[in-house]
Amino acid sequence: MKRTSPVVIVLSGLAVAAVLIGLGWQAPRFFKDQQAAGLVAAAPASPTPEVPGEGAGPVPEESATVPPPAPGETPDREQLAEAAPLTGTWAGRLKPGSLAIAAKNGKAIAYLCDGERIESWLKGTAVGGKLNLTGKGGATLTGTADGKTAKGKIKVRDLNIDFTIETVKKPSGLYRFASKVRGANVVGGWIVTKDGEQVGLATVDGALVKPSALDVQDRTATVGGNEVTAVPAEDSAQ
Incomplete structure (x- = not known):
């Protein structure tokens, strides 16, 4: 049986490492491209951190913005009288x-x-x-x-x-x-x-x-x- 020389083994390992490193650098761009194309689901957003002293959980999105007050009604003549x-x-x-x-x-x-x-x-x-x-x-x-x-x-x-x-x-x-x-x-x-x-x-x-x-x-x-x-x-x- 023919033995592989240590030098060949080392060189082969370096080649594999180089390939893996290249793939690692390209992975973020790859996933971004796939996400933009709609092929990969976006990761869920991190939960909103709680504010000390403002309740047990995050502020609901619908209550974070206070709607402007409705315009006041003009009093009629009877009310003025x-x-x-x-x-x-x-x-x-x-x-x-x-x-x-x-x-x-x-x-x-x-x-x-x-x-x-x-x-x-x-x-x-x-x-x-x-x-x-x-x-x-x-x-x-x-x-x-x-x-x-x-x-x-x-x-x-x-x-x-x-x-x-x-x-x-x-x-x-x-x-x-x-x-x-x-x-x-x-x-x-x-x-x-x-x-x-x-x-x-x-x-x-x-x-x-x-x-x-x-x-x-x-x-x-x-x-x-x-x-x-x-x-x-x-x-x-x-």
Whole structure:
């Protein structure tokens, strides 16, 4: 039997190694070409690494992008009317006295007065055509108002009165004075109706007194011998 020389064996091994090395260098290009041609499936992507403190798994693809908010709906006329603040003054005579309501930018003040012994101040809101006011001793006034009339119900002490009063323009309206005069707390109110008739009362440290008529031009009056200057009541409600 003929023996192969060691030199031949070594040379043969080197030749085989060279072939394998060549194939190894060509393999990535070969697989890329085959993958591009659609003959070899792409390897699965590595799983998304978890973010510490953000849950037990990767963020789902559909939640990674927040969709833009839908455009807001334009409010209709009814919605705007329900939120619209009222501004206006209403005054008129009732059976037990006179009532005036003054509103500005949705805040309202009302005064019920008979000029003798009944008076009550109430404050609250006038929004969306609705009146909702409260006063001392559980007094309440609820109702509706528009550019022509205010109507509803007022409860003061043992009085429970339905009312309908008309809108008025200056110098008619409701006027108020509230301040300290010579150390005493003085609060006065004057209702001036559409025909110019006035009714009013005042308190000095809580005691009822009869004030003079209000000069509607300079808004001055006398309370307990002291001259005071009143302001439109809607301004004091702000």
